[in-house]
Amino acid sequence: MRGRVSPWVLLAGCLLLACDSGAGVSPRRAALDGLIEHVFLPMMGDFGAAAATLSERAEALCAAPGDDTLEQARSAWQRARTPVKQLEVVAFGPHTLPPWRLDAQFDFWPVRPDSIEDVLGGDQVLYGGDAGAFALGASTKGLPAIEYLLHGPGVGTASFETESRRCDYLRALTADLELQAAELEAVWRQEFIPALRIEGEGGRYETIGESFGEVANGLGATLDIIRAEKIGRPFGEKSGGELQPDKLESRYAPRSTEDILDTLAGVEAVFTGRYGDHRTGGLAELLRLGNRPKDVTFQRHMDASVAALRAIEGSLEQALSDDPEGVQSALDALRELHIFLQVDLTQALAVTVTFGGSDGD
């Protein structure tokens, strides 16, 4: 035995070496950091800015009701929809998770007209201090409720001239929306981003692979919502063909198709890493680094989906009955994009939903 290396000595040596090793910045961590810095946070910043503008325009409308101030308030509402819809691509985090569940606070849809009419016709305190709008249920606040106040049936300049309650309600809701936008960004910055980056102990994710997987799988989940809820349900896919226009989001504005296009823009931003003037690698660069580029395929499916949605004539509500072929074409194109995101992309990135959980193999 003399002069031979014992396997146990070798094992001890390997363990010592392994303990003395460091870790570099992985491509996944870099991609995740880039998306947080250049896509997610700017989206939230845009949401906050748009909410502030909407609040100002609502104030101006109520101070001097007129066609121009109403139009400006409506435009501000439209612009606030864009970042909110784009943010659906990160709807896995504080949007939906307890204890936050913030999306219900600013984007509970489809709107429930009866609930809002109850508030309009009621006498509860709407806004003031710790009570008021902040205590109202999710179905009577947020952008969908504001949409109903600005775009609801029969709403015009006169509504704001004669209904002081409508103005009080609108002011309360837009002020609350500002707070919700600030809350969303604060929760992300203080709690969720550290969790995604695996900073500190006992977070939601254990590895960058898990948190990155959440972000990447978010794309497919977003398409799930678009297809099943934003189009499929109103189109009767869950009701044996019976149309359900009341299940549309933004049906009064009407902005249902634009909402979907904005949501798709959020998906595109995560894939390409491009949001406004911001540039990062996104998932596309990660795939290129791994010698598995998917840019062309992604863009083909995305362009086809956008084109099919834009080809829908009139509002989505009208198209449900007047242009079912157009709606079906959009659903078909979105289905192709969905399959790409859920099968091809997750395979290439190796981010299949593991046992959220449990172990594999």
Add this chain to the structure above:
Amino acid sequence: MGTEHIRRALAQPVDGASAAAFRILFGAVMLLSSGRFVARGWVQELYVAPSFHFGWPGFQWLEPWPAWGLYLHMAVLAVAAAGVMLGLFYRVSALIFLLAFICLEFFDRTYYLNHYYLVSLIALLCCAMPLHRVASLDRLRGAVAGDTVPAWVPNLLRAQLAIVYFYAGLAKLDTDWLLRAEPLQTWLQVHADVPWVGPYLAVPAVAFAMAWAGALFDLSIGPLLLWRRTRSWAYLAVIVFHGLTGILFPIGVFPWVMVALTTIFFPPGWPRALSHATARASRPEGQESAGGLPRRPSCAPLAPAPAALLIAYLALQLLLPLRHMLYPGEVNWTEEGFRFAWRVMLIEKTGHVELRVHALDDSRSWTVLPAAELTPVQVRMMATQPDMIAQYARHVGQRFEAELGTPVRVHADAWAALNGRPPQRLIDPYADLSLDQGAFAHRDYILPLQ
């Protein structure tokens, strides 16, 4: 004469120390695993949260208990594992552990794992084996006597583990694994942040080297562990191999299970030898096979009935992994005969499935996205496994028939990608999946891999 000789050899008493170590290590890992399962919130996530469970054929009546019952179940499992580890009321503990563990697995096949299957088999063998004769509380309280176990005990355990490795290696003799280094290439490129070795893992040559080394390891480790001259190095390889796979892949306690269980390949007296290293160093070489105890005189041969059971068990273990050959198509794609066959770490498969329900008495139809009812894990696992897709389709069909009061057809729009290939249809979109094709029949609705 020949069989009696073999049966006599199988009945030959050997030191029960290594069997006791096996029992203690197995019980300890299972106790740890039970606690880990609860601590990670998997009881809630995997069993309480889902409203639908993928029961096994013939056992679909077996539904998970309510939450409190599941936590009680886990407590019973942990206590039974502790009983096995300590050798306290060992037979009862082993039986309770086996039943509780299998029951948990039978609640939902979404969570089938090869190492859970191995645990079930080991637990079954524990029930039949006197692993508590040494170093047990049963021994202390006088419920069991003797220091030896029959030779068939360690040998059957060794055979079981060797079968696992051998079939795991055999399954890797495949073009995806050897010629494309898939799915290893896909998996390794995401581990660039692993300390020390990370930067090298994205290099294709590393994936190929690991693929070939992995196949070679699985195919050779059984014989190398059996051969005395290579055993120590082989066990070191077991530690390194499972340690590395444990770091790189989310395989939970599996590395610990294998590192613990493969100690059975050492001589039956190794624990005594370890504790009396000096004495062992002075012992003549020839005594090693009998372990730390002197050889016992020849004994009665193993009775024909237990011997037949033993052979039947081994035959089943040898044949079951080969049953995929009875089905047409690529097993990694069709997954017919995939389970209970030690086909580990072979596939990176992603899928997407949605169902279309058509009422037979009119033109009404519905689209069902499984994510509306199933958990993300269930959706992910179902989307790549045709039998689970069909099972869910039948469930959806029955639900619609009950609601509508009319028969329905259920079709699947199912796509999957295997080991880096582009997505392709997995299920014939014209096949009515509401019709049960039987648990073991070939599923002709599975489209072939292109």
